[in-house]
Amino acid sequence: MANVSMANGFLLTILVVFAAIGGLVLLRRWLHVAELREHHDVTDPMSQVVGMMFAVLLGFMVSDAMQRFEGARATVQQEAASLADIFQLAHGLPEQKRDKFRSLCNEYANLVVSEEWPLLAHRKTSARTWRVYDELWRECTDLKAKDESESNIQQSILQSITILGDNRRLRIEALHNGLSPVLWGVLIVGGVTTILFTYFFGLQNLRMQIIMTSIVSLVICLNIFLLACYDDPFSGDVMVTPVAFEVDQKIFKIILDPKIEYDQW
Numbered sequence: 001m002a003n004v005s006m007a008n009g010f011l012l013t014i015l016v017v018f019a020a021i022g023g024l025v026l027l028r029r030w031l032h033v034a035e036l037r038e039h040h041d042v043t044d045p046m047s048q049v050v051g052m053m054f055a056v057l058l059g060f061m062v063s064d065a066m067q068r069f070e071g072a073r074a075t076v077q078q079e080a081a082s083l084a085d086i087f088q089l090a091h092g093l094p095e096q097k098r099d100k101f102r103s104l105c106n107e108y109a110n111l112v113v114s115e116e117w118p119l120l121a122h123r124k125t126s127a128r129t130w131r132v133y134d135e136l137w138r139e140c141t142d143l144k145a146k147d148e149s150e151s152n153i154q155q156s157i158l159q160s161i162t163i164l165g166d167n168r169r170l171r172i173e174a175l176h177n178g179l180s181p182v183l184w185g186v187l188i189v190g191g192v193t194t195i196l197f198t199y200f201f202g203l204q205n206l207r208m209q210i211i212m213t214s215i216v217s218l219v220i221c222l223n224i225f226l227l228a229c230y231d232d233p234f235s236g237d238v239m240v241t242p243v244a245f246e247v248d249q250k251i252f253k254i255i256l257d258p259k260i261e262y263d264q265w
Contacts, residue, residue: 004228004236013221020217047197054190065230072174072233080244082164092153109248121235123175178231191220
């Protein structure tokens with residue numbers, strides 16, 4: 001699904017509502033009110049069945065998309081938390097190793113925020129971030145503990161980077177978990193069908209029927225727009241932001257630069 005913005009969604013909704021109104025007006029010129037009323041006994045139950053089935057389908061998809069969105073947010077938070085844990089655990093290592101770990105953690109956070117996050121909207125990742133990630137892994141696996149204290153720290157760092165790696169992979173996987181074009185097609189056909197069924201009620205007052213058709217079209221479009229917003233968690237106006245990594249950046253900056261006071265961030 002392409003990037004979804006509020007402006008595009010609003011414009012598309014207006015176009016669909018006006019198209020629905022135009023279709024209703026054209027149909028009323030073709031069929032007389034009396035002809036439509038003759039079939040109300042059949043039209044009414046059939047429209048209820050179609051509307052209910054479409055509502056269930058749409059509601060299920062929106063719920064699933066929102067769950068995937070919240071899952072992506074939790075994944076990002078866990079990835080950033082694990083990175084901060086590695087940074088803090090490095091405090092117990094010898095100075096050279098400590099500085100190397102902290103430098104890599106700081107670089108990883110900076111690259112994720114400034115370089116990789118904009119690429120996620122295009123379902124891409126940063127090659128430089130992958131290289132820093134790989135170097136961080138090599139530093140962890142090459143670490144040789146000299147005593148029991150360093151051994152405990154090494155085990156904790158390995159656990160943290162494993163969690164970081166797992167959540168990084170889940171974050172990348174979330175880029176490709178959206179609805180397939182087939183399901184989008186099903187939703188669009190279902191929405192159009194539900195709107196079309198509002199045409200087959202013969203209200204004497206055409207303006208009243210136009211208002212009802214407009215409301216049905218508006219509600220359907222808003223729900224599909226909501227689904228589109230949550231379907232891709234890393235693009236559009238509604239998206240998972242890199243706030244967790246930005247918090248890491250502030251923490252790292254404070255610790256690495258003792259001149260910065262805690263109340264300045």
